[in-house]
Amino acid sequence: MSKSKDSPSTEGETEEEYSVEKVLDRRVVKGKVEYFLKWKGYSNEENTWEPEENLDCPDLIAQFEEARKKKEAAAASKRTEEKEQKKRKSSSTPTPTQSKKKATEEKKAEGFDRNLDPERIIGATDSSGELMFLMKWKGTDDADLVPARIANEKCPQIVIRFYEERLTWHNPVHDDEGGHKPDPE
Known part of the structure; x- marks a missing residue:
């Protein structure tokens, strides 16, 4: 030891x-x-x-x-x-409260299906393989992921505003003589 x-x-x-x-x-x-x-x-x-x-x-x-x-x-x-x-619980007959919970979860609408007006786009992601916007809705603190293709159709001005807010402008590069370099053609 x-x-x-x-x-x-x-x-x-x-x-x-x-x-x-x-x-x-x-x-x-x-x-x-x-x-x-x-x-x-x-x-x-x-x-x-x-x-x-x-x-x-x-x-x-x-x-x-x-x-x-x-x-x-x-x-x-x-x-x-x-x-x-x-396994035993899932194979047994669901109680009325369990079936009600499942029904409300299944019926819970998201995105534009909630009939809310979009306020602004908070962010964007393509982690699911499709471009999605995180949409903030007017009159609520809720936000949902919405496919960009749908947002482009239903609220194009909000999509444009989102992109415009993120645009960055670059000054042209100057050469040593103080003139502008010609644009490549």
Whole structure:
């Protein structure tokens, strides 16, 4: 249950030995197993990760590994049990409140289907593969993602204003003589 700490060998200096109090955790770094150790006679701030090959505490490692396997098995059975409960719940007949919730969620209109007037475009994204505008609606704090092709048809002036607000103008580049460089043709 100890680890020797090698220090540069000089005559008269002895090798220090540390005793492991408890194995706290395990990890694999670059294919090598390391254990997080609590050292006897030292505070938790002194706990360290040590490679398995440097350790001489097989009983403590075995004890830790057994406890870890039990925890993993318990967690796996709990996950399986939760899945089974979800399956049972979903296969049972929904209560009236559940079916009402589903109906209102399915019927919840978005975008122009809400019959609200667009106020402005807050931003744009194409993360879904299609250009979408984040549209702010008049009279509400709500905003919805709306396909740009639909916004272009239903509110072209708002789309134009969005683009105009983001235009940047660049001054032409001048040459050394103070004149303008000719435009490439």
